[in-house]
Amino acid sequence: MVIGEVALIRTGIVVSRLKKETIQSQTSYYKVLNLKAVADEGYIIKENIEDTELPYIEKENCFTQMGDILVRLSSPYTAVMIKEKEL
Numbered sequence: 001m002v003i004g005e006v007a008l009i010r011t012g013i014v015v016s017r018l019k020k021e022t023i024q025s026q027t028s029y030y031k032v033l034n035l036k037a038v039a040d041e042g043y044i045i046k047e048n049i050e051d052t053e054l055p056y057i058e059k060e061n062c063f064t065q066m067g068d069i070l071v072r073l074s075s076p077y078t079a080v081m082i083k084e085k086e087l
Helices: 015-021
Strands: 027-032 050-055 069-071 079-081
Touching: 015 050
Parallel strands: none
Antiparallel strands: 027 050, 069 079
16 A cells, blocks of 8 residues: 555655745745744644745745644654644
């Protein structure tokens, strides 16, 4: 069995690439969940979520939602679940 058969898999946006476009585009502020915000023990450190100015993002599927499970792709392979509607 392959994980894609039992789960919807999405990857995040590369924020550093979007920051380069900020100068030329209409922008908005977004809360960005980065690796610093995920503790090795498997919880989110709300104080480390950054408010970042980025070009306007139209795709709703780019945002985390309640019930999402985030898995880090590098060691330690920590996983966290989004339990609150807004962080």
